[in-house]
Amino acid sequence: MNSPRRITYVASENLAKTCSLLPSNRNRSTFVHALVTAFGLLRPPSNGAPYVVTLLRPPPASPSDLTAYHDRSYVDALLADPPGPDSASCREFGLEDDCPPFPGLREYALGVAGASMVAAQELAGDRCDIAICWDGGRHHAHKSLASGFCYVNDCVLALLVLKRASPVPPLLSNQGNIRKKSRVMYLDLDVHYGDGVAAAFRGAGARGQVLTLSIHNAGQGLFPASEHSALPNISSAAFDPFALSLPLHTGASCATFARVWRTVGRVLEIFAPDYIVMQCGVDGLAQDPVGAWNWTLGGEGGLAWFVRRVFDFSAKVLLLGGGGYSLVNAARAWALLTSVACGVPLALDTPIPHHAGFPMYAPSFTLDVPPSRMCDENTDDYLKKVDATFERVAEILRTQLALHSSDSV
Numbered sequence: 156m157n158s159p160r161r162i163t164y165v166a167s168e169n170l171a172k173t174c175s176l177l178p179s180n181r182n183r184s185t186f187v188h189a190l191v192t193a194f195g196l197l198r199p200p201s202n203g204a205p206y207v208v209t210l211l212r213p214p215p216a217s218p219s220d221l222t223a224y225h226d227r228s229y230v231d232a233l234l235a236d237p238p239g240p241d242s243a244s245c246r247e248f249g250l251e252d253d254c255p256p257f258p259g260l261r262e263y264a265l266g267v268a269g270a271s272m273v274a275a276q277e278l279a280g281d282r283c284d285i286a287i288c289w290d291g292g293r294h295h296a297h298k299s300l301a302s303g304f305c306y307v308n309d310c311v312l313a314l315l316v317l318k319r320a321s322p323v324p325p326l327l328s329n330q331g332n333i334r335k336k337s338r339v340m341y342l343d344l345d346v347h348y349g350d351g352v353a354a355a356f357r358g359a360g361a362r363g364q365v366l367t368l369s370i371h372n373a374g375q376g377l378f379p380a381s382e383h384s385a386l387p388n389i390s391s392a393a394f395d396p397f398a399l400s401l402p403l404h405t406g407a408s409c410a411t412f413a414r415v416w417r418t419v420g421r422v423l424e425i426f427a428p429d430y431i432v433m434q435c436g437v438d439g440l441a442q443d444p445v446g447a448w449n450w451t452l453g454g455e456g457g458l459a460w461f462v463r464r465v466f467d468f469s470a471k472v473l474l475l476g477g478g479g480y481s482l483v484n485a486a487r488a489w490a491l492l493t494s495v496a497c498g499v500p501l502a503l504d505t506p507i508p509h510h511a512g513f514p515m516y517a518p519s520f521t522l523d524v525p526p527s528r529m530c531d532e533n534t535d536d537y538l539k540k541v542d543a544t545f546e547r548v549a550e551i552l553r554t555q556l557a558l559h560s561s562d563s564v
């Protein structure tokens with residue numbers, strides 16, 4: 156009999172309280188953890204269950220933990236007490252507009268960073284197989300710049316922890332040599348391009364060890380504007396097979412994601428990561444106020460289906476949150492993904508259990524997030540182009556990895 160999958164769920168009342176202050180996602184954290192708890196997913200499972208779950212109350216990061224990625228001057232401005240340094244510094248560090256200083260910002264930034272870092276440390280220490288931190292996933296923050304509702308890039312901080320970790324289990328490379336360094340893959344499902352994470356590792360000496368792949372909406376005018384968010388152009392001097400971008404058009408539905416999986420699966424197979432950090436932003440779901448995609452939770456190509464396919468690979472996985480501006484649909488999605496991680500997926504017609512947030516789940520009072528009538532603009536021709544592009548990317552990736560694995564022994 157297989158031993159039960161070990162799940163670490165990172166959350167605490169204090170963290171939920173400070174995350175609930177985030178101006179872009181007020182109260183969302185409280186709703187998410189309340190629904191996961193109401194479904195009984197954090198209770199010790201019965202004997203013979205396919206999983207064991209540990210609730211880990213994360214300590215906050217220290218200011219110097221943040222400097223593993225962020226610049227010291229930015230960290231000082233971010234953690235200023237009272238919140239908000241002088242107005243010139245606010246402008247310099249992006250602490251304005253969609254990232255204003257707010258009461259509780261210091262506790263929030265340290266709390267989110269600490270949560271994702273401790274989740275990564277649990278994986279690195281082989282104390283779990285899957286770690287879940289729905290309060291994390293702030294993929295737009297840069298080294299010295301708050302951006303897109305993101306103040307601290309906990310995704311990067313977690314990736315750096317895993318980059319230093321041992322490979323698990325020790326794998327054999329194509330040449331028959333023991334892999335010396337872990338390989339870490341970042342997979343971003345948020346409707347917005349994961350610019351902050353890609354920027355952290357592009358050309359940063361991590362070649363062959365960290366690969367980022369962002370699937371996002373390609374629509375005109377959608378945040379963030381970036382020259383790197385288009386389909387890879389392998390003839391460009393700037394092409395990096397370890398910083399990949401897979402843009403989709405408006406209305407992307409389950410049918411499109413089922414097609415896109417072939418590309419993601421191919422990259423996963425070739426890169427064969429020891430660890431996968433997955434940013435599960437849910438602002439691409441139908442009905443989200445962003446209104447760009449028409450993705451849903453269930454069925455072939457659905458969010459749960461997609462995440463389950465990732466679990467099929469023999470890698471340890473860190474699930475992070477991200478965008479998601481319907482707080483009840485974010486709670487629905489992440490409760491469902493928690494059950495999928497545990498190997499006991501909830502059915503989509505499962506009634507929402509009675510708990511404090513219950514009235515907000517009207518009118519359906521079920522787990523499902525049904526599709527809207529939005530048209531999927533990802534044509535067969537476009538998806539064939541994606542496939543063909545990534546076939547060439549895959550060849551280059553294979554060649555580069557062969558070079559790097561011979562370097563590392």
Ligand SMILES: [Zn+2]
Nearest residue numbers: 345347438478
């Ligand atoms: Zn987003």
